Amino acid sequence: MDPLAAIRETFFQECEEQLAELESGLLAMEAGDADSETINAVFRAVHSIKGGAGAFSLEALVRFAHVFETSLDEMRSGRLASSDGVVKTLLRAADVLADHVRAAHDGSSIDEAHTAELAEELKALGPEGGDTSESEEDWGDFSFQPLSAAAPAAPATAGWRVRFKPRADLYAKANEAALLLRELGRLGETEVALDDSGLPDLADLDPEAAYLAWTVTLTGDADETAVREVFEFVDGDCELEVEPIVADGGSAGAPADLGEPEIPTTEPDGNLDIGVLLARVQAAAAPQAPPEVPSGAPAPAAAATLAEPSPQDGQGPSRKPEAGATIRVDLERVDRLIDLVGELVINQAMLSQRVMEAGFARASGVAMGLDELEQLTREIQDSVMAIRAQPVKSVFQRMPRLVREVAAMTGKPVRLVTEGEGTEVDKTVIERLADPLTHMIRNAIDHGLESPEKREAAGKPAEGVVRLTAAHRSGRIVIEVADDGGGINRERVKSIAAERGLIAADAALSDEEIDNLIFMPGFSTASTVSDISGRGVGMDVVKRSIQALGGRIAIASRPGKGSTFTMSLPLTLAVLDGMVVSVQGQTLVAPITAIVETLLPKAGDVHSLGGHARVIAIRDSYTPLIDVGMALGYRTTPLDATQGVALLIEGEGGARAALLVDAIQGQRQVVIKSLEANYRQVPGVAAATILGDGRVALILDIDTIVAVSRGADSLRAEKRLAATG
Amino acid sequence: MPAAATITCLVVDDQQTIRSLVRSGLQELGFKAIHEAVDGEEGLRQMLSRPISLVISDFNMPKLDGLGLLRAVRAHPPIQKTAFIMLTGRADKDLVQRAVQFGVNNYLVKPFTVATLKEKIEAVFGILQ
Missing domain, CATH: 1.20.120.160 (HPT domain)
Structure with missing residues (x-):
């Protein structure tokens, strides 16, 4: 570039x-x-x-x-x-x-x-x-401060070191070294050192020759020109070296004559006190409290006051911390690091297992050392994950504009309240949050809030409030979109769902179940598709995108008080909470977020539908029972349901199914390894992971298994597989 | 006739974009030693810790603005002879007038070309080698 x-x-x-x-x-x-x-x-x-x-x-x-x-x-x-x-x-x-x-x-x-x-x-x-902008041409001329001749090369100086060695001619022309040194003394404080090393023995002394040299250390504000001017008349008759003494930042010695005559003081610029400022900048290391100085006070006094901590100002002003130093790093490098740390975690787990197998006691030095290693590894993992974490602010701050636009379009006055903008979560999660959030906030204003007239009639302020909050809760990020509108009109939701054939007209549903109907595919409450919410996506799409991130979404609604959508998302996409199960001797992992409950099927609950298709009765409703071993081709004859464990899962679009596995091994966090990157895409498998014992375990792609096994339309499922690839 | 490479320059602006633009202009003119500061205070701190011969500073900055920096520089003998060119965002005569009062050596209106940058620096230092 x-x-x-x-x-x-x-x-x-x-x-x-x-x-x-x-x-x-x-x-x-x-x-x-x-x-x-x-x-x-x-x-x-x-x-x-x-x-x-x-x-x-x-x-x-x-x-x-x-x-x-x-x-x-x-x-x-x-x-x-x-x-x-x-x-x-x-x-x-x-x-x-x-x-x-x-x-x-x-x-x-x-x-x-x-x-x-x-x-x-x-x-x-x-x-x-x-427009008051004026063009540069009609300014006339400014008389800029000319630069003194020596200035271009002149570094910041605290003074000058002058080495002066007269030649014999200087004395011959009736000049006096002492007078020149005295002249130099007028420019500032001087310290004069005599160099008499050139002086010969008395016998060899030539009374008309010059043997002496002086080194003068001059401190003060004199510039080089002024110093050289002193020697103007002896130019050529002496050796002269003038070198600057560079000021070091730490010396807080604002010289006594800070009040420079050439600085106009007629126009005090705001409350800027140069002396205070200089002192503060010079002593940058220590946080300083600029003391109150009467604006007329001379600057040196101010500087002097500052030298000691001012007693009346105990804690000092709340100086903002310096913006943290940041570096930009390629995302690829970070991801590589995350990957490696993932390997480290696996390696460490394997090592622990081997050590245990080798029969070391828990209290042995080896085992204890391994415990420490485990702690460290986990800390490293957390720290590395934190690199990818960003505050949700970047997506939250897009919302005020959205609210303004939707408010203008609907004619509803709305106030957006955001909280927890500093809550951090993985960058990818943030990026993929923008669309669902946009949609939910649109919905909250368009469908959630009532018109100002209705609100006033209900004794509420005309201005509606939409609250967007983020917080960390038990290792996940929880984001809420809440409105103080009328809440979900359950009667209407139910009748629409019946109308669309989503539920039976006489279905007896709990309030919660009715509220959840809005997440069903094809459900839309707006009788006319409005410009705002009706962009062809419904809450089902929101739910799907949240689930794709390994998240869950829930709704709570109170009539007349408003609705709250709560999303809970993992902090990172690199690890997953998994249920480790075994199927036909294979170890598999099911994402815990998809699992609603686990149960041991009883013989009477399982019914065959012909072929290998079976359903299981769970609390009066029939749910397809899918043998994971069959679905993945590990076995050809289905497992006796009573010999296994059923995982009741909820997949895409709220479709439920029961996955039959041989046994549950446990629950653990696993590091996700892309199967596509290492092998190729396999239907029914989302990714892989490596377990503590070093074995590779496949992570189930619940939605595909359900779709394929139901035989709903296996071709469509294949297509979707291709699309998600 | 100073050689550009011998002039140590400090660019003070809160905008990375402008700092980079000035830096790239200066480099084109043969400047080698170019330092940057994000506001007047940081600029002043740098001037007190290393020799700087030319300051090119924005006017409107947080903490300490360009005029404040100019005043501080002119009030502190060890650095008061430092050449100072003020960057202004818009043609504001009053602003330049005030900067002149405080001893600015020249000004530069944004956006600027490398030619203008050269012209202004030469107006201060003489023709660059």
């Missing part, structure tokens, strides 16, 4: 950060808790986007950013008051700006009319005269 293209990519990355900053700042303003620094940060975000865009000649982006920036500048300078209406306009402008950034990045098109409309709204906010 050529350097400019790389910088361009950096620019778009930075834009995303700035857009996020812009939005969170505006939201803070909307909530009414914005200080001047927030407004400044908001301004700076737009300003920075404009500045960068200019460098890459992104004209449309620059134009819009400019109009936006002008309005924000009005607000920053206090000429435009922050009101609800103003902030709403700014928020919409932020959305348009985000569109422009994305359009500039990927070449997508822009809604010109919408842009023009918002630009007009922004201009209406002021300033009066419209």
